Amino acid sequence: MSIPAIALALLLAALLLCLGLLLSQQRHLRAQQQRLLGLETALEASGAAPWEWFVAERRIVLSDAYYRQLGYAVGDFPPEDFAWRQLLHPDDKSRAIDNVKRYLKAPETAYFNEYRMRTTDGRWRWILARGRVVKRDAEGQVLLLVGTHLDIDAMKRQQMAYVESQERFQKIYETTPDSMGITRISDGLYLDVNASFSRIGGYSREEVLGRTSLQLGVWVDPQQREQLIETFRSEGKVDSMEMAIRRKDGVVVHGLMSIRPLSVNGEDCMLFIYRDISEWRRLHAEAERARAEGVAAAAASRAKSEFLSRMSHELRTPLNAVLGFGQVLQSNASLDQRARQQLDGILGAGWHLLQLINDVLDLSRIEGGHLHVAVQPTELAPLLREALDMVGAQAAAAGISLAVEGLPALRVKADALRLRQALLNLLSNAIKYNRRGGHVWLRVNQPSERELDVLVADDGLGMSPTQLQHLFEPFNRLGREREAIDGTGIGLVLSRHLIEAMGGSLTLSSAAEQGTEARIRLKRA
Template structure:
């Protein structure tokens, strides 16, 4: 039985359960316009509640609200009565709020809940969970809405951040898969182009005449340029994705200088330029990634050569400056004005050089700049039009390390892989590859090592069966066969005692770091990427034959 609080007090009795402002039993209190006194426990609950509570007329006008609701919408409680609830609602949520109220007034539902936004006077947006019940009188006529409001802004921000992170992760994964596929599809034809060009150049059985040799060199240069552009794009993508592996250790400055100069001496000679380099005295070391430091110097020196004037010079030097070592690359080229320097590190912006016929991608300096940031260094530039430019690499100085590793020779270098006489013993390499052109290339490379015999498997299952039937001396694996990956083949053979000790080497167009690292983690002796470095494969065969 419904009773007003006044009637209850007049009767001096007790009800089975106390009236609630959020239940129909409280309707007479609110319908008759009575207000709970300040000493009433329900008024105290109303005011002290940690969630917002509001009474709203059927037409949407605010009748009363507690302090917490005022805090949520950023207004004083005494300023709220008389405002329309839609005055507080975010414009984008007005339609759904109106629809819910109308449906409840029409008797389609007694209550509703939704998540919506309020707009504070300062423009701040507040997300809330709104739970609303419609109070009706004894005749079933709407009297007022009772609303309970909880601020969920932090939760929504967390949800949105998590959703953004998941979307970014999906995008990064899609980008990685695309780059992996692009790398694979472009490196596969390059493997044939550059691999056979190397064979033509070095095959002693079929020496080339001067004209043929120049033609082969053109093929190699064009292929190497395409490979360099592909590598630059992949490097930039890996840096932006935060997946570029960096291994900081003491690096000899002189060694890095020598390696970079060795790679570019022919380019400088062909351009009629002089490269000057005085080794630092005393010797200097920096904290850096050895491979990436060499990449930085090669990039800067290559630019200094490409954009120089005929008969000009390039100078490479290193000096200690406080806690750092500064490696400077100076050229006598056309120089840069202030406007060009301001846009120097924008990806794919060649600053007008695309009209000169000089080859390039416009991302080399971007990669240099970001690699130095990853290594705790920086790059500065000073230049004057018509006088040349100076690019300075700043890196933290380091104490020399006795066991500083020497880097492997670069693509296309065949020094250190001479012809060797045939031995009495025959070694077998089982090559798992489904591309006939790649098979033919490796077959011809092995003719330079007649003690090595090649067996070919065109599928993963064929490779596993052949290895178990006659364990080879070397298992050379493409990492993406039609029916299995190179990792799956290697794992299957690693669990077989008869083949567990067979050295496994990858030869793949997939040059993504994650796969390379995973292959090494699973025991691969080496990971050769396409286009094939013929000299590197020959050295590997010689080491295996020598038992090293």
């Protein structure tokens, strides 16, 4: 073979070798492209958004997925580190930047950072940034950091909600007035108790943890404990089971026990809640006693009313006969002066006794709720004049002058019979508890368009503040019984009940040795 032929053969062999190498490189590049395409697909599927940070240049290369992750169009913000800073949540900015600085000083481990970034609609999303150093300069300074952004907003919010839920439960657990704790089902050991457990049971937390209720001796009735366990085993829970426990000092506490299953570090446990109802039981027992006493008092009141009604009839029948015969004797002209005085005393005492019987019966009816009044429009002036006429003789005998001031032609809402009865009581008291030469005034005021006051005032003995405190106590004559003044101590009480039954009110003001003023307030008709 000639030299040119040999050279041509060598050249052809070299060309074939180069062509083989090119074909091999192309196959390698295609395989590498396939791997890169698969990696990009995997990253996109995982939600991760790649980025590159050229630290010295302060330049960031962002993937399209990075922009989409925050809702932005590609290129909406420049790929520079200051743009990243501007997107950080104000509360997270300092911490996130400090994490970056610490990592660049000692970049031996993987970069890891969590923060919130502002989305295109102004909301905040939690992002997890991870990366590694891939290039350094001759002095070892970081030149290139490569990593990914991962959207962890949903996971982070779930985590925060769980933490908040735990914190909320812990606050309830520690502040509730109910005794709460956790015991292990396998051996019954206390794993935890709250402050109210110590307050109710008397044991400190250190005395309880690692021990059982049997060791502490809290069960007053062991059968209640067995019933509690059986209910929990059969139903998986216990709701408000009443049971008694013994405090450390031996005092028995009654309460309601509720239990729910709970897992603690993979162990089956029970969360118990015990509510102290000792005070409620005491109040309930007192209420029951009060109810029983009220029933007994109502029965006694009915019996009293029935007794008074019968006695009233039995007393008034012979008393009416006495008064009748006395009035007949008054017409006998043959009686001498002494006999006539004695007869007047008998009749006076009889009429007083009859009034007492009537007042006691009325008061009994009021207390029993059986006294009814017929409230209707009533002309006031004629009724007041009639009451004055009826006490005129009493006032003259006592040397008391009566004066009336302004009787307007108005009508009030009242029962005429009962209003007259109350007025007679007040006028009679103003005369009786006065002094010879004293005065009694009857006048009418109009405090408003809807109301009217009837005032009975005197300048008599008056009352001290102590006497006023006991003014409306039945049969309490405030010491007047020692002054030989007729009375029963129930007229004023009866009058107030009558006025209030008509929708009005009765009040008194007084000062010792300066007189008394009684005020009846009624509604205008």
